[in-house]
Amino acid sequence: MAADLTAELEQLHAAAFGWALSCCGWDRTAAEDVLQASYLKLLDGRARFDGRSSFRTFVLGVIARTAREARRRSALRRWLPLASLMLGPEAEDGRPDPATALARADETARLVRALGRLSGRQRQVLHLVFYEDLTIAEAAVVAGVSLGTARTHYERGKAALRKLLGEERE
Amino acid sequence: MIERDDHDLRKSFAALRREDAAGTPPFPATVATARAREAAAPGHRALRLAAVLVAVAAVVVVSTWRERNGVRLEIDLATVRWHAPTDFLLKLPGDELLRSVPQLGPRGLDRRTL
Numbered sequence: 001m002a003a004d005l006t007a008e009l010e011q012l013h014a015a016a017f018g019w020a021l022s023c024c025g026w027d028r029t030a031a032e033d034v035l036q037a038s039y040l041k042l043l044d045g046r047a048r049f050d051g052r053s054s055f056r057t058f059v060l061g062v063i064a065r066t067a068r069e070a071r072r073r074s075a076l077r078r079w080l081p082l083a084s085l086m087l088g089p090e091a092e093d094g095r096p097d098p099a100t101a102l103a104r105a106d107e108t109a110r111l112v113r114a115l116g117r118l119s120g121r122q123r124q125v126l127h128l129v130f131y132e133d134l135t136i137a138e139a140a141v142v143a144g145v146s147l148g149t150a151r152t153h154y155e156r157g158k159a160a161l162r163k164l165l166g167e168e169r170e
Numbered sequence: 171m172i173e174r175d176d177h178d179l180r181k182s183f184a185a186l187r188r189e190d191a192a193g194t195p196p197f198p199a200t201v202a203t204a205r206a207r208e209a210a211a212p213g214h215r216a217l218r219l220a221a222v223l224v225a226v227a228a229v230v231v232v233s234t235w236r237e238r239n240g241v242r243l244e245i246d247l248a249t250v251r252w253h254a255p256t257d258f259l260l261k262l263p264g265d266e267l268l269r270s271v272p273q274l275g276p277r278g279l280d281r282r283t284l
């Protein structure tokens with residue numbers, strides 16, 4: 001059972017890392033931390049798959065929740081200096097790390113910059129649909145929003161992204 | 171769900187996915203690092219537990235001290251009389267006539283007038 005779960009996670013690993021990167025604003029260190037914490041939740045049974053969605057959707061949802069928790073902890077650390085004693089070391093600052101940014105090709109660097117200027121929800125929905133090849137309904141489940149809201153974010157996000165990419169090319 | 175005119179976005183995201191995939195850390199290393207961090211975590215868990223215990227102990231000490239020293243916050247409801255700001259609306263003209271018994275006798279009735 002655990003071996004099956006590990007094998008399934010290994011199959012999804014690249015997609016999961018890409019999603020973790022997106023959830024952490026392309027900060028590689030933060031994405032690795034979030035992915036590790038998510039895998040622990042899944043492997044230790046703290047996050048259980050109940051079959052209500054596809055396994056892929058479920059795993060991406062766990063990563064999204066873990067990233068949100070990490071952001072909340074990070075915000076708490078900023079407000080309460082002593083909280084770092086309880087919450088452990090901080091890894092993310094929510095910005096792409098310079099090494100990753102430098103290594104990107106021009107076209108993808110433009111895309112990452114443009115995505116960074118979209119609202120969080122629009123970025124999530126577009127990433128899930130175009131990068132992870134999910135349907136809008138599946139993206140709504142992962143993002144934790146209604147189908148109608150996901151559709152709105154998808155349409156507005158696409159329009160905004162095209163505009164931003166156009167501006168970047170000029 | 172992706173429309174035909176979204177081909178440009180699809181292509182851009184595919185390039186991004188290829189780049190990210192090239193830099194993905196190996197799965198076994200990710201799980202091993204996660205396990206190693208978990209093994210190091212009991213320190214934090216113990217610290218969290220200690221903080222909760224300290225908070226509970228503080229509450230117990232303070233409540234015990236207050237009980238022993240007779241420091242109690244009591245509100246005697248019998249001494250509190252509250253009047254609604256709209257009470258005056260309940261007062262009718264001539265209300266006192268309805269609440270008092272008419273006087274009969276030497277003071278209330280002048281026999282000479284009968």
